[in-house]
Amino acid sequence: MSAPILVTGAAGYIGQATVARLRSAGIPVRALTRRAAPPALPGLSWIVRPDGLPQAGDLDGCQAVIHLAGRAHTGTVMHQGVDLFDAANHLLARDCALAARQAGVARFVLVSTLGVHGNVSQRPIDEASPLLGDTPYARAKIAGENAVSAALEGSATRRVTVRPPMIYGPHCPGNFSRLLRLVQRGLPLPFGSVRARRSFMHVDNLADFLAYCAADTPAQGLYTVADGSDYTLPQLIGRIGQGLGQPVRLLPCPPGLLRALARLAGKAREVDSLTRPMLVDWRHARASGWAPPLPPDNALDQAIQAYATPRS
Numbered sequence: 462m463s464a465p466i467l468v469t470g471a472a473g474y475i476g477q478a479t480v481a482r483l484r485s486a487g488i489p490v491r492a493l494t495r496r497a498a499p500p501a502l503p504g505l506s507w508i509v510r511p512d513g514l515p516q517a518g519d520l521d522g523c524q525a526v527i528h529l530a531g532r533a534h535t536g537t538v539m540h541q542g543v544d545l546f547d548a549a550n551h552l553l554a555r556d557c558a559l560a561a562r563q564a565g566v567a568r569f570v571l572v573s574t575l576g577v578h579g580n581v582s583q584r585p586i587d588e589a590s591p592l593l594g595d596t597p598y599a600r601a602k603i604a605g606e607n608a609v610s611a612a613l614e615g616s617a618t619r620r621v622t623v624r625p626p627m628i629y630g631p632h633c634p635g636n637f638s639r640l641l642r643l644v645q646r647g648l649p650l651p652f653g654s655v656r657a658r659r660s661f662m663h664v665d666n667l668a669d670f671l672a673y674c675a676a677d678t679p680a681q682g683l684y685t686v687a688d689g690s691d692y693t694l695p696q697l698i699g700r701i702g703q704g705l706g707q708p709v710r711l712l713p714c715p716p717g718l719l720r721a722l723a724r725l726a727g728k729a730r731e732v733d734s735l736t737r738p739m740l741v742d743w744r745h746a747r748a749s750g751w752a753p754p755l756p757p758d759n760a761l762d763q764a765i766q767a768y769a770t771p772r773s
Contacts, residue, residue, distance in 0.1 A: 464522055465489035466675050467515060467566075469557060470529030471507075472496060474633055475572070478668040479527060480505065486672060491519060493530070513549075514556050520564035525675035527570045528557050531605075538597050550601035555608035562616045569618050570674045571609050573602050575626045575660075575685060575741065580733050585742035588683045596730075621674040622683045623667075626741050627734060629690075630664030630760075631767030636734060637661075641768045644701045644709060651719060652694045652736070653711035659734070660741040661690040663760035666753040673751045680749045687741035688753035690760060694735050697761075704765030 466483055470476045471492030483490045490505045492498075493515055498507030508519050513530045520526070532549035539545065554571060561569045578586045579593035594600040606622055613620045629637040643650060666688040674680040692700075695711055702709035716736050723732035755763070 463488045464524035465491050466525045466527060467491040467493060467508075467520060467523050468527045468529060469493045469513060469515070470531065472499070473529060474630075475628060475664055475667060476529045478630070478664045479529065479671050482665070482668040482672045483675075488672070488676075491523065493519065495530075513553050515560050517560070517564060520560060520566055523561075523564065523566050524677075525568035525570060526557065526561045526566055527572070527671050527675050528554055528609075529572050530557075531572075531602075533598070544597070544601075546597045546601035547604065550598070551604035551608055554605035555612050558609040558612040558618075558620075562613055562618045566618055567677075568621060568675055569609065569613060570621045570623065570671055571606065572671065573606050573622055573624045574599070575624045575739070577603050577606070577624060580730060580739065581737040582739050585740040587685055587742040588745055590685075619681050621680055623671065623674065624683070624685045625662050625667050626660045626687055626739070627662070628664050628667060629661050630764050633664060633764070636731060637764070638768070640697065640735070641701055641705075641765070644698055644707055645705055647707055647710075649710040649712050650698060651712045651714035652698060653713040655694040655716050655719075655736045657716070657736060657738040658691050658693050659737075659739045660687040661692065662686070662688045663690060663753075663755050663757075663764065666755050666760060669754050670746065670751055673749075678750060680751070684746045684749070685741050685743060686746045687743045688755070688757060688760065690757040691740060700761055701765055704762060705769055 466488055468479055471480050472494040480490050480492050484504050491508055493508045495511050495513050498509050532546055558569050576599045577592050578590050579595055592603055594603050670686055698709055720732055723729045
C-alpha cells in the first residue's frame, strides 16, 4: 500500500477534489481541517486542528503534504491587530513546511495562486514572469512561497509550488457560478465587445496535477499551471448558454466603460478577472510529464451540466 498523503484545507472546494483524486488512486489520505470532520471513509481519515497546523504524529509515515489551507479573497484584512491574510497564507504555510521537514516528509506541495503576478497581463504568464503583489492576498501568498522555500532549504523534503489560475468546476464558488446564474436568467449581458482571453482550470485537472506533484514523479520547483481552458468572456457565455439551453443576448459595450462602472460599484477586480487578458504558459508543467485528464471542452461541459442538474 502507498504511504499516506496529508492534505491541509481538505474540506475546501479544491481540497475535496484533491482528496477524491488521491483516494481514486488508492492513496491513503489524512485530511486536515479546522472544523468538525465529516465521516471517515475507506482510505480517508480526518484530523481536526483548529489552528490548521499538523502535529508531529499527524505526519508520521506520510510521503507528502499538499498544502491548500489558506484565506481566499475576503473584505476583512485585519482583526484585533492580526493580518488575517498573512497569518493564513504566509505564517501557516511556513509552519506546515517546518513540520513536514521535521517529520522527514519527502515532498511538500504548496498551492499558491496565479494572482501573485497580478490580475492582468498582455503576455502569457510563466514561471519567470514578474511578481506584483498588488493585493493583501497576493502579498501574503508571495511571502508564503518565500517562507516555505526558506523553511525547506537544505532539507531532504522536496518543494513543489503550484500557481493555478481561476478554478471552475461543478458547484464551484466565485465568479464562474455568478456567471452561470447570470446566463440562466436570460437577461441581455453587456459583454459583446470583450475580446480578451483568460486561462481557467477545471478543479479535477488541478487536483490531478497536485496528486502528480505529490507522488514520486519528476515534478519539482515552481509551476504556473493550466489545462487549456482559455476563453474570451463571450465564448464562455456562449458555451454556458448552449449547455443550459438558454439563448444568449450579448450587447456591445466598450470594455473600458464596463471597467469604469465596475470601479464605481467597487467591483473592479471581479470585472477585470473576466474582461482583461491573463493567459498561462504551462509548458513547464507539460514538460514534467503531466497531461490534464479532462480535455477543456469536456471539462467545461461537465461543470455546466452539474449546475443544471439539481444536487441530490
